[in-house]
Amino acid sequence: MSDDRTHDVVVWGATGVAGRFVAEHLTERYTPDELSLAVGGRSRERLGTLVDDLTERADAWEEIPTVIGDATDPDRMREIARETRVVCTTVGPYTTYGTPLVAACAEVGTDYCDLTGEVNWVRESIDRFHEVATETGARIVHSCGFDSVPADLGTLLLQSFAVETFGAPCEAVRIYLEEGEGGVSGGTLASFGELFEAVATDPLAERTLRNPYSLAPAGERSGVDPGEQRLPRWDPLRGAWTAPSPMAPVNERVLRRSNALLGYPWGREFDCTETVPTGTGPVGAVTAGAIAGGLGLFSGAMSVGPLRDGIRRFVFPEPGTGPTRAEADAGRFTVGLRGRGTAPEGTFTVEAEFGADRDPGYGATGQMLGEAAMCLAREEVDSPLDGGVMTPAAGIGLPLVERLRAVGFTIDVREAAEGRE
Ligand SMILES: NC(=O)c1ccc[n+]([C@@H]2O[C@H](COP(=O)([O-])OP(=O)(O)OC[C@H]3O[C@@H](n4cnc5c(N)ncnc54)[C@H](OP(=O)(O)O)[C@@H]3O)[C@@H](O)[C@H]2O)c1
Known part of the structure; x- marks a missing residue:
């Protein structure tokens, strides 16, 4: 990449709910000497107000350049x-x-x-742009927020630890949405609505959601993993009941793409599932059933055209609305991971956790995306690829874990108490 570019990082969409968290994180964490930053969007006026707020919050910044354009204008996107x-x-x-x-x-x-968590669109991006990005050396890294950094990098960390400690990766990894407190924005729900719309109207989107390996490279889109859990299930690795996770359709596909892009270090038969643990005994089982039933009902309603239209119009809030900074600061999340593998000495179990004291989808997501951009800008990547359409684990890797630890995330990995058998 040439060094004569004007900006290190442009936060594009900085006037929106998530974009603002990214811009706040970068201006609070870095100075203009450390980072040449610009904020971008379609409204000069809204960008001006944002810059006033950012420079008031962060003493080091007196001005921040703005980049204006319409996202649907290809020429302007090329200039930016x-x-x-x-x-x-x-x-x-x-x-x-x-x-x-x-x-x-x-x-x-x-x-x-x-x-993005819109897997249909990631699939389009892979099919249309992976090859050209590989040729030009562009790292196109999708899903650098709560979708899918904790699951993807958490698994990379767990697997790297397993290989270092036991000489073998885990054959199965379970990802658990342990706890979380936070809000949701109109923009996220609009994107969710767009995904359901695409699945109902576009055969490629429908196939993308049907095939667990749909984000793997062309020619490698099949395997033994049956895909996301849809019913309550007892998880022997956890010793608890689990419910389906609403993020599993995205995160699991991203993980399978990571494994493929990294050259299958976790094996061709690598099996991953993301769930919500609900506890033991009858209460755990009933809670898992209630979550599975609720998700099933919601998905069912969103797959019926008129119901979907009604929900999008009358239930989902408008784009541009979402959690405030105070709400985001009061949030938190923990994603847990457990993996089981086989070494020459016997089976082993490892576990990891990935969390932050911020709302997962906005406060912590602003940090995750901002630090992903910093890794790319500073070329702090541990990746076998020089370009292409990538995942956080395959395109950036463990350097992002280090940066997130440095901004206060709790990211740990260890041998599980039950250890080796
Ligand atoms: N993976 C995750 O964990 C995660 C978390 C949060 C959000 N998200 C995703 O992030 C996206 C944004 O969410 P959000 O809540 O921040 O949405 P939002 O508040 O609606 O913000 C959207 C941004 O896009 C800008 N924009 C809209 N149309 C444009 C156009 N034609 N040209 C240029 N800019 C345009 C808006 O500008 P104006 O201000 O001028 O309207 C605004 O800055 C969604 O897809 C959401 O699903 C993902």
Whole structure:
């Protein structure tokens, strides 16, 4: 990448709920001497107000350049990509607004990271831009927020520890949404609605959600893992009941892509499941059933056109609304991971946790995306790939864990108490 680019990082969509958290994180954590930052969006006026707020909050910043354009204008996206080392975007729904920017970054060799959980759109991005991004050396790293950094990097950490300690990776990894306190924004729900709309109307999107390996490279889109859990289930590795996780359809596919892009270090038969643990005994079973039933009902309603339209129009809040800074600061989350593997001496169990004292989807997501952009801008990546459409684990890797620890995340890995058998 050439060094004559004007900006290290552009936070594109900085006037939105998630974008603002990213911009606040970067200006509070870094100084203008350390980072040449710009904020971007479609409204000069809203960007001006944002810059006033940011410079008031963070003493080190007297001014912050703004970059203005419409996300649907390919020429403008190309201009922005050309003058930037890393574009970090929160302009969603990505299915609606994201493609011209990815196309531009892939074409001109600019690194890119986003917050998408729209797997249908990630699949489109892989099919259309992986090859060109590989040629230009652009790192296009999708899903750098709560979807899918804790699951993806948590698994990378767990597997690296297993290989270092026992000489073998885990054959199975379970990811648990242990606890969380936080809000949801209109933009996230709009993106969720867009995903259901795509699945109902676009056969490729429907196939993407049906195939657990749909984000793997072309020619490698099959395997033994049956995909996400849909019913309550007793988890022997945890010793507890578990319910389906609403994020599993995204996170599990991202993990399978990571394994493939890394060259299958976790084995071709690697099996991963993300769930919500609900405890032991009848209460655990009933709670798991209630969560599974609720999710099933919601998905069912969202797959019926008129119901979906009604929910999107009358139930989901408007884009632009979401948690405040005070609400985000009061939140927290923990994602737990457990893995079981087989070494020459016998089986082993390892565990990890990945959490922060911030709302997962906004406060902590702002830090995750901001630090992902910093890894790309500083070329702090541990990846076998020089470019392409990537995941956080395969495109950035453990350097992002180090940066997140440095901003206060709790990220630990160890041998489980029951250890070796
Ligand atoms: N993975 C995760 O953990 C996670 C967490 C949070 C959010 N997200 C995702 O992040 C995305 C953003 O969510 P949000 O709640 O921040 O949404 P939001 O508040 O609606 O913000 C969207 C941003 O996009 C800008 N924008 C919209 N249309 C544009 C256009 N045509 N050209 C240029 N800019 C445009 C908006 O500008 P204006 O201010 O001018 O309207 C705003 O800055 C969603 O897709 C959401 O699902 C993911």
